[in-house]
Amino acid sequence: MAELKQERTFWERLILIDRRVIYLIIALAMTLPFFFQMGLPIPATKEVQDIYDHIEALTPSDVVIISADFDPSVSPELLPMFDALFRHCLKAGVKVMAMSLAVQGPGLIEPVIHDAAKDYNKTNGLDYAFLGWQYGFTLVIMNMMEDLKQTFPVDYYGTRTVDLPILQGVETFADYDLIVSLAGSAVYMNWLLYAHEPYNVPLACGVTAVSAADVYPYIQSGQFLGMLGGLKGAAEYETLIEEKRMATMGMEAQNWAHIIIILFIIIGNIGYLIIGRKK
């Protein structure tokens, strides 16, 4: 009984802290930085820089396809990537086409396309095309390698793709100069298997941070020419195009949350070490 009544030490209490207290601290650490921005630098990594450089090297007749293969559950990470990439393509003056293999993708990117086109004074069908969604993942990729207009008979707004000026002369894989899959799942692999490997179409991807580690082997092998990994990847791209938008704003909160989590991990491990030694 005397042992049961023994008071817990500071470290024991810390180890047994209610997880909801940790949630609250993390929530505060991620909300306050929005009001007190420190402007920490976000330098671009090689994987991000390579995509930027590839687009910069394209000419106005070159075609970039950005496939928004994600749904709302991962849009905080992938939508800023789409925003930054689409804006860069408009700025660079290349033919950019937006599409989606995820049914909820077009609804998410439509406002972003609208705002970017307005900011850069670009016209749908002339400077860019919004092809919308088609069912079938792999089949869509395989079909569009053979015939883009047959795969997307009408664009998102219901206009026949054969009537779109921007699509004149854009028919098959040979006309695509870069495909970027922004994937909330392993869909980027479908692009690798059915677009890059058989047709050698230059391919890059933007993935959630959860998937980023899985993509590195394919970057090292040169199969993907670059990658945007999570919110950080999007923020790096915003730095490159010199437009601080959604991702850059979020990275400040991300940094502070990481500092708090690292502190928690260090404190937790010190606690375990001390408790372990006592036992």
Added chain:
Amino acid sequence: MQISTNPWVWLGVFFTFSVLSFLYKDNPFYKLAEHVTVGVSIGYFMVIWWTNTVNPRFIIPVFENGDYYLIIPAIMGLMMVLRIVPKWSWLSRYAICFTVGAGAGMGIPRSMQASVLRQLESTMLHLGFGTTTGINNIVIFIGVLAVLIYFFFSKEHKGVFGGAAKLGIWFLMVGFGATFGYTVMARLSLFIGRVLFILQDFLGIPLAG
């Protein structure tokens, strides 16, 4: 600060807090949000699927253009659905056989090419201590070998072989650590998205960029 008057934004905020309330404990608001998400997602998919796929790619071609050959894949699709009728569920096997066969036929050679052969090729590198790339290549080369040895279970992990397997574990641990770090980053990003939505779209607070 200018609080939004858009009822959809209010609804978004309600469901955001309903889902986040699960962090405190399971409750009816969370359950409601969960069920609405599933229902809305399926309903949305069905409508888009009908208007983007079934109507323009089956109904119009068959009934207006006379492309009757499309009835064959449509029948196979219906056979899939027959899984829910116990008496006729055996018919679904034929459609599944076709799908699995076609999928495997398309996928296996390309997966071999993309994920095995090209990956093997990328481990055949110029090794050397003179440059950073050379050193990186040595790390990749040793890492791949060590991890493959770790997953080779036909020989007992003892002696030099055991040492290499242990090195493989270290490489795996570094990989898991990187994945965990990235996963934490991903989850935080999702929360950041919600915070931004509440601060900007709902409360209308101008935030510093």
